[in-house]
Amino acid sequence: MEDFSAVIDKCLEPVFTLFGEQQDIHQWFRDMSGAVCQDVLKLDPTGAECARVFAAQAAECFELNFNAVELQVKSLDPDYRTACTKGCSYCCSSHITLMPQEAFRIADMLRKSLGRKDLKGLLKEISKGGADYDEKGFRGFGEDYFRPCPFLREDHCVIYDIRPLSCRNWMSQDIEACKTSYESRNKISVPQNAILMIQKELVFAGQNAALSRYGIRGEICSFLPVLETILGDYEGSYEKWLSGEVLRGQLED
Template structure:
């Protein structure tokens, strides 16, 4: 993987290199609002580069523009991702409303139906993601790592799974593994910096951010502003123990 220590080409070395890079970004932009931009541009770039490397020689993905088959799943996101999406929703609000799309209202309505549902309940509901319009993601440029790392080699298997007919989907392992390593490295660095590092249910967290325009400032000050939307699978304590074990290895 790109950006690793030369002495080791494995996932552990990649994780540690990513963690160090995120820690440097946090140090350089401490307390600044553009910290969110720096972290996510770094995360997205690293994800794209390393997926390209790891997926070399693999079959082509079945995912394509206009396919939103998997967009009924529960999506989790870190605080920086939530803050970036909230900013994008505010920025694009007038443009979307000019074509008849009230995205904040959509998100609020989806949250009302999905809040507190677990993964199985969310899938069973089969409610389309509020960010989807005619199969296209309205926030594609700022979509979470969870979405970036969810890719399939077989659209038919995705359609059957969405209909409850099968659970066997040939997912891209490179996308899943790189997403996990990059995201977890960022979370570990956020924890070290004294910032809320958990995962949150996307719809509810974005609703919280849209209702409070000081969320970014509060998060930068160390508050867990999205605690009401927290997904404790795994728990923050379990993640912290894992991060500590990796650091000690």
């Protein structure tokens, strides 16, 4: 089993690349992910509520970190503004990645709140959205993905309170850039504040490191394929995940 620092560094490789050879910033990111790791090590990762508790902890930690960092950004840049408003959904046709524990949390809520007919219809829609995942693989599927999220209803998210960190972390300062990206089918990126946009990666890395202690795979997943797998067999998928197996839709390297 890899030690915590090795897992964190591996997860944060893309983040380190963004900030070049600035080792002091690299260490700051390591420390933040390490704090996340130590926080969730207090939790029992083997119980029936493990995924829900880990995901809820991740969301709370993310919100605290993101809000604190955003305040610092605003203090340094008086012109900083966000263009995101209620009812705006240009980003909701993007490929969403999430931690497996987030997927289990969402699936658990859906199983408890939807009737059999509605759940069956939703599963059909999710399956259609992820139909070519096995052919294209994680990266190919993500690069080509462009379709409205199945949880988008009249430009509103119906799972907003438990939405993935990737959705929480999306923050635009220019609505026109969002429109351009949408019209290009996400081939044109929306400019982002790098410090804000890596906050989810710090939580990912910390929770992944904590799960590695128990041999549980914490690598990110493609939203629709992994959700289809879990909704199709929640108990079986959960048992496989706790035993260290890679789920369909989960990044393997």
